[in-house]
Amino acid sequence: MTKLEAPEKSFAGEGMYREHILDHYQHPRNFGEWKTCSVQHTELNPVCGDQLSFQLNVDEKGKVMDVHFNGQGCAISIASASLLSDEIKGKTMVQIQKLDKNGIQALLGITLGPARLKCAMLSLDIVKNACLIYQKYGKGGK
Amino acid sequence: MTHVQQNSFSSIQKEFPILSRKIGKHSLVYLDNAATTQKPLTVLKAMDAYYRLHNANVHRGIYRLAEEATLAYELAHQKTADFIHAQSMREIIFTRGTTDSLNMLARMLSSSVEKGDEIVVSQIEHHSNLIPWQQLANAQKAALKFIPLDKKSGMLDLSRIDKIITSKTKIVSIPHVSNVLGTIVPIKEIARRAHKVGAVVSVDAAQSVPHMPVNVRSLECDFFSFSGHKMYGPTGIGVLWGKESLLNHLEPVSFGGEMVREVYYDRATWNDLPWKFEAGTPPIAEGVGLSAAIDFLQKQGMEKVRAHEKELVKYAYDKLFALKNISIYGPEPKFRSGVITFNATPVHPHDLASLLNEKGIAIRAGHHCAMPLATLLNISASARASFGIYNTQQEVDLLVESIKKAQSIFSGGKRAVV
Incomplete structure (x- = not known):
């Protein structure tokens, strides 16, 4: 018979809300909003109502110099956004497109089940799409 | 303490x-019983026994297994009819679930809604009792109106019901119990107003049938939809109950085997109720499971x-x-x-x-x-x-x-x- 039981890890155990995740949730880094930036992008996770906005400042070579984000969400989505915002500083848009779910889970330091992975991936989806918009339309976004 | x-x-x-x-x-x-309920052993055993001992298609074969399967499937309709106090099993249409029942009903009633008519739902609907009516209203250029929620009490505000359900209203579709707020909606009161203006009344009963005694006739509604899997039965089966006098005048919306009497290359006539609304091979094992779930609930009372x-x-x-x-x-x-x-x-x-x-x-x-x-x-x-x-x-x-x-x-x- 096919084994359907999820691995114990996705039950997350006591590990899911480790101190650094709670810290990034309660004191998110790079949290705020600029009046102007190179590109800004917002996305919503309609299933849970979480909504995040990312603002990037990009230099001529396509390197992310600085980042701000704001919005609302669960601990996993806010902590992921906060960790990601630090991670992408100094990275080029090409490098950012290479980030994936393994990278996000490595930043969080936990493995997530499919439902919570959606929370964790919201910020990376937004940042990647923001980069694509910048590459297509240049400064100011669409 | x-x-x-x-x-x-x-x-x-x-x-x-x-x-x-x-x-x-x-x-x-x-504690997620509003989404789906768990199944008692009697339901699992009944479905297992059906597949092990009786499995055949219904209403066709004249061999022993087919007769047994047909009997079991028809008995499921009869038990369901008794459980909700329907007039007869001719009023019990098996569907895939509440969502399917409501979608089917919206299609069955579509020709009765014309431009400028009104359909009334409430502000507390589950998507499945909102979107079918919203889409019907949009397609027919009818208005979709809402019975408001009184946020303070958590109940529907019926104080202006006469302004919401009017002579233009053709259909009123409301939930018996809200899947979010748990609010029990006074169906009879709303149904009486709807019938006064000649509208038909549909009830989304997915959240009530598993949890309280239900009598479709004393609720004074016309149509009543619910799911097997929320009442300790299997997934893949639901019920659309309708008054026989109304079902007789409605056209089927799904065509194929089972639902026909005579078929020619250019036309067809329909089977008797409820089969004219059940096209194709129906959910037979699920019907057997639903029977067992009803037995289980009736045993508890x-x-x-x-x-x-x-x-x-x-x-x-x-x-x-x-x-x-x-x-x-x-x-x-x-x-x-x-x-x-x-x-x-x-x-x-x-x-x-x-x-x-x-x-x-x-x-x-x-x-x-x-x-x-x-x-x-x-x-x-x-x-x-x-x-x-x-x-x-x-x-x-x-x-x-x-x-x-x-x-x-x-x-x-x-x-x-x-």
């Missing part, structure tokens, strides 16, 4: 194999089921209400079924669901398939605990303790645990 368990179903958990499952090292505490859940929801409501930083949505316990939707600040409902999962407790987090209602309540997400026949006060205690712990984790652990 020791609380004496008044549960008349104290040994019923044993009848549900899944309830002995462990989640990690914890016993499963299943629906009055007792309601009494148990009423007591449990009151107990849970009072305990949750006593927590700090809690918002509970919907009416006070006496006006609600076994559903409690809430937010436990500062814990996001998704985080709460994850933390409760670590204790083996299954609750729902999200918008509960009622996005417009969430917007109306001005919440992006909420947590929902919904109760069934097998839930106990001890499980509620565990839920409340675990919510407190989650709140303390998210308050930096500094907040004293009450």
Whole structure:
């Protein structure tokens, strides 16, 4: 018979809300909003109502110099956004497109089940799409 | 304080194999019964026996198995009719579930709605009792109107019902019990107003049939939809009940085998009720499972089921209400079924669901398939605990303790645990 039981890890155990995740949730880094930036992008996770906005400042070579984000969400989505915002500083848009779910889970330091992975991936989806918009339309976004 | 368990179903958990499952090292505490219920052994055994001993297609073969399968499938219609006090089994159409019932009904009624007519629903609808009517209204250029929610009481505001249900109203479709707020809707009162203007009344009963005695005739509605899997039966089967006098005049919306009497290359005539609305091979094993679920519920007695859940929801409501930083949505316990939707600040409902999962407790987090209602309540997400026949006060205690712990984790652990 096919084994359907999820691995114990996705039950997350006591590990899911480790101190650094709670810290990034309660004191998110790079949290705020600029009046102007190179590109800004917002996305919503309609299933849970979480909504995040990312603002990037990009230099001529396509390197992310600085980042701000704001919005609302669960601990996993806010902590992921906060960790990601630090991670992408100094990275080029090409490098950012290479980030994936393994990278996000490595930043969080936990493995997530499919439902919570959606929370964790919201910020990376937004940042990647923001980069694509910048590459297509240049400064100011669409 | 020791609380004496008044549960008349104290040994019923044993009848549900899944309830002995462990989640990690914890016993499963299943509090997502508004989404789907667990299945008693009698339902599993009935379906297993059907496939092992009787499986055949219905209404065709003249061999022994086909006769047995047909009998079992027709008996499922009869039991369902008796369970909701329908006039006869001709009024019982098996569908895939409540959503399918409501979609089918909207298509069956589509030709009765014309430009400028009105369809009335409420502000507390599940998406499945909103979108079929919204799409029908859009297609026919009819208006979709809403019976408002009184946010303060958590009940529907019927004070202006005469302005909402008017001579232009053709269809009124309302929930019997809200899947978010637990609100029990006064169907009869709304139905009487609707019938005064000649409208037909459809009831989304997905959340009521498993939890309280139901009599479609005393509710004075015309159509009534519910699901097998929310009443301890299998997935893949639901019911659309309609008054025979109305069903006789409605055209089928799904065509093929089973539903026909005579077929020619250029035309066809329809089978008798209810078969003219059941095209194709129906959910036979699921019908057998639904029969067993009805037997199970009738053995318990629906009055007792309601009494148990009423007591449990009151107990849970009072305990949750006593927590700090809690918002509970919907009416006070006496006006609600076994559903409690809430937010436990500062814990996001998704985080709460994850933390409760670590204790083996299954609750729902999200918008509960009622996005417009969430917007109306001005919440992006909420947590929902919904109760069934097998839930106990001890499980509620565990839920409340675990919510407190989650709140303390998210308050930096500094907040004293009450």
